[in-house]
Amino acid sequence: MKNSGSLVVTGSVLLSLSSALVAETTDTETTDIRMLLESEDWAVLKNIWQSIDSLKPSDGYSSFPVSIKKGDSLLAVVNSLFAGSVQQNPEIRTSLSLIRRVTALRLMRLSRINPALLTRMMPPWTDTVQDQLLFNFETRLASLDSLVEEEEVTPVEFAAARQVLVEKAELLAVLQVIEATELQPYYRFDVKYSDRMSIDLLLQQIKLSYSAVLDTVARYSPEEDAGFYREAAVQYEAFKKSFEDFEHTEPILRVLLTDILEAGV
DSSP: OOOOGGGOOOGGGHHHHOTTTTTTSOHHHHHHHHHHHTSHHHHHHHHHHHHTTTSOOOOSSSOOSSOHHHHHHHHHHHHHTTTTOOOOOHHHHHHHHHHHHHHHHHHHHHHSOOGGGGSSSOOOHHHHHHHHHHHHHHHHHHHHHHHHHTTOSOHHHHHHHHHHHHHHHHHHHHHHHHHHHTOOSSSOOOOOOOTTOOHHHHHHHHHHHHHHHHHHHHHSOTTTSOHHHHHHHHHHHHHHHHHHHHHHHHHHHHHHHHHHTSSOO
16 A cells, blocks of 8 residues: 555554554564564565555456566566565464465456356355455455555544455455365365455355264264265364364464554655
């Protein structure tokens, strides 16, 4: 997002201004986060993120605001960042990885159609939900950027709008956790996107589908039931463990997202 006078909050002072965000972090983590936010690589990543905030989202089928060549060039830069620094804190390392992956998702969404949506086979539900969520996310970002540029939002209004965007970005991060778990591709978890989707609603939908898996397994003997139902149950348990790990990183992820979603520096 671009500069807008009173809305500017710099990353170097974010932690002191947003004590509620760091209440769940230790002193050492706070110091490490501050160093990360003041690093050159973070400034580059943040600049890339903010440079595409004002772009009109693609419609997903015909036109894209970023060329494939430009998108690939920016993706290469994102992938090269932080290569020389080793972050010892696992929660900070995971949070940074998620931020970079969400940035890469944005660049892909703005420069080309998702190839999974062009195949004859039904794409994984994570692809369709993620694609719709990204479009919603980019639309909200572009709208907020326009309001900031025209100075039509107060700092309080901006903070409220940014919080919604932080929650959307966290939801994108959770979808990345789900994809990494490879939640059973053969059994179709019945997850449908809506603009009101939240992490809680997503987990609720997944849990309902998991209950359906258990009901199916209960109806058959081990010799009769399809193996992928039992594998779906195993993968769901693996996802639960991965999500528990994600919850430990969430406070730090929220700090990083809040900084990268500021109005400009």
